[in-house]
Amino acid sequence: MPNAETLLQDGWRESRQTINGLSLHIVEAGRVGDPLLVLLHGFPEFWWAWRYQITPLARAGYHVVIPDMRGYNTNDAPQDVSAYTLDVLAADVVGIADAFSAERFDLVGHDWGAVISWWVTAQNPDRLKRVVLMDGPHPDVFAKQVLAHPTQALRSTYMAFFQLPWVPEAILAGFDFASLRIMMRRSAKAGTFEPGALDQYARAWAQPGSLTAMLNYYRAIRRHPRAEKPARLTPATLVLWGADDLFLEAHIAEASVALCDNGKLEFVEGASHWLHIEQPGRINSRILDWLADGI
Numbered sequence: 078m079p080n081a082e083t084l085l086q087d088g089w090r091e092s093r094q095t096i097n098g099l100s101l102h103i104v105e106a107g108r109v110g111d112p113l114l115v116l117l118h119g120f121p122e123f124w125w126a127w128r129y130q131i132t133p134l135a136r137a138g139y140h141v142v143i144p145d146m147r148g149y150n151t152n153d154a155p156q157d158v159s160a161y162t163l164d165v166l167a168a169d170v171v172g173i174a175d176a177f178s179a180e181r182f183d184l185v186g187h188d189w190g191a192v193i194s195w196w197v198t199a200q201n202p203d204r205l206k207r208v209v210l211m212d213g214p215h216p217d218v219f220a221k222q223v224l225a226h227p228t229q230a231l232r233s234t235y236m237a238f239f240q241l242p243w244v245p246e247a248i249l250a251g252f253d254f255a256s257l258r259i260m261m262r263r264s265a266k267a268g269t270f271e272p273g274a275l276d277q278y279a280r281a282w283a284q285p286g287s288l289t290a291m292l293n294y295y296r297a298i299r300r301h302p303r304a305e306k307p308a309r310l311t312p313a314t315l316v317l318w319g320a321d322d323l324f325l326e327a328h329i330a331e332a333s334v335a336l337c338d339n340g341k342l343e344f345v346e347g348a349s350h351w352l353h354i355e356q357p358g359r360i361n362s363r364i365l366d367w368l369a370d371g372i
Contacts, residue, residue: 084125084277088132096172097165099153102145103173107135112206113179114139114368115170119188119213121257121291123150123281126187129357130364137365139183144173146190148290150281156289161297163216167197174204183368187211187353189294195333199308207371208314209364212322212350215333216298217307222329229326239295246288254279264323265351307336314340315367317360319348 085091089106104124107114114134118126124143135141147169148154148161159165170193174182183206186194191213198205214222223230239245249257258275282288314337318330327344334342345352345359353360 097169104143106131107140111140113182116143117186117190119190133361154286154290158293158296161293163196166193170197185209188213198310202311205312211317214329217304218332239292310337316342319352320344320346322350
């Protein structure tokens, strides 16, 4: 078992980097100088979301870098919504690559990490080699898909709730984050989260200012301008989507991958929104196969 305080396993190391004006906690594995591979977690996780991916990807020859996204866990957590716009979040990712002196890099994102990765890739095509995006929509298509599909609108009602000031924080934090724990358990396959895993998440959620910061990602997305022409992606992009995702319907994945010049969509049967935790062997193989095609 990893150390309960750091969660680090053999071969993993941690540091703090000043990125885009904020102090961010970063975990690394693999040899410095190997191709840089950045992993971006989603809501409501933190870097430990990638616990089943870090070592296999590093052993395959990548310098794996996993940040806690701004506002998460022990990171600096600005409380203003404007600190969480997609342009700011994308600048964080580019800043991480710059901090590790990577002119080009590979990128993997899940949930909000995928949303941010769509934007990073669209805005910085010359910096990205190959990309893997899991269960997170292209930000230029999500609103249209919600409006066009009433069942998706029902699935997304929690996002409207998150727009309220203070109330979501009070409810989500109550009874040691009971509602967040229930959300994660009910949306996953039985046994997805090992004993004690949600306690580790709760420790991250309890960090000062973190919960508001996490919710501000949702509050800031309303400021994303409606594009007449959605941003397209030119780097090779693999979209992996849990076939049993309770939050996001299949048409969102299909509309998103349609904006890729070189994209491929694969539905992962038997997987929920948390596919990287439920089926790590399968997901790791697909990530490595996809990245290797670009070598």
